[in-house]
Amino acid sequence: MASPPPKQTMKERILETADKLFYLQGIRAIGVDTIAAEIGISKRTLYNHFPSKDALIAAYLERRFVQPRPSDKPPAEQILGTFDSLERRFASKDFRGCPFVNAVAEIGVEDPSVRKTAVKFKESRRLWFRDLLTQLGVADADALATQLALLVDGSIAQDLVRHDPAMARAAKEAARVLLQNAGVKLPA
Numbered sequence: 001m002a003s004p005p006p007k008q009t010m011k012e013r014i015l016e017t018a019d020k021l022f023y024l025q026g027i028r029a030i031g032v033d034t035i036a037a038e039i040g041i042s043k044r045t046l047y048n049h050f051p052s053k054d055a056l057i058a059a060y061l062e063r064r065f066v067q068p069r070p071s072d073k074p075p076a077e078q079i080l081g082t083f084d085s086l087e088r089r090f091a092s093k094d095f096r097g098c099p100f101v102n103a104v105a106e107i108g109v110e111d112p113s114v115r116k117t118a119v120k121f122k123e124s125r126r127l128w129f130r131d132l133l134t135q136l137g138v139a140d141a142d143a144l145a146t147q148l149a150l151l152v153d154g155s156i157a158q159d160l161v162r163h164d165p166a167m168a169r170a171a172k173e174a175a176r177v178l179l180q181n182a183g184v185k186l187p188a
Helices: 010-025 032-039 043-049 055-064 077-089 099-107 112-136 142-163 167-182
Strands: none
Touching: 010 032, 010 043, 010 099, 010 167, 032 043, 032 055, 032 112, 055 099, 055 112, 077 112, 077 142, 099 112, 112 142, 142 167
């Protein structure tokens, strides 16, 4: 018989609740009072784990900063699979865009660390594309990686406006054209 999952620490519970509320309702819309009430703790308990809302926001963004999982799939398949993954996310009822872009839009002017974290995240994704393109022998992997990153962000923006997961498919087709024009042989 499998053992039950380990109990979450209070810090993990706070962060999980903040993550859900910040992402779905917005960072500005959610105060620490709301997060504490949702968990059933005092504000003081929350502040014992996160000394300020800014510290909680930083932890939220850090939690969202997940590297792509290593894969044995061929590089071109991994690149195109990005858009399949986006389409699945777009189809979920709680998709609200990129949490990093959302954070910059909400508080990036007041808090430069938010912008810095968002740039770091976006650059990590672009470099992931570049590394895969380099494995494929693409001559200007850096420029094409930027174009692919733009397709990802553009499809996210289009889905948010249109509520249409097909935007990811359209971006995938554009990525196919870019890859083929760069000399990458793609499966049918």
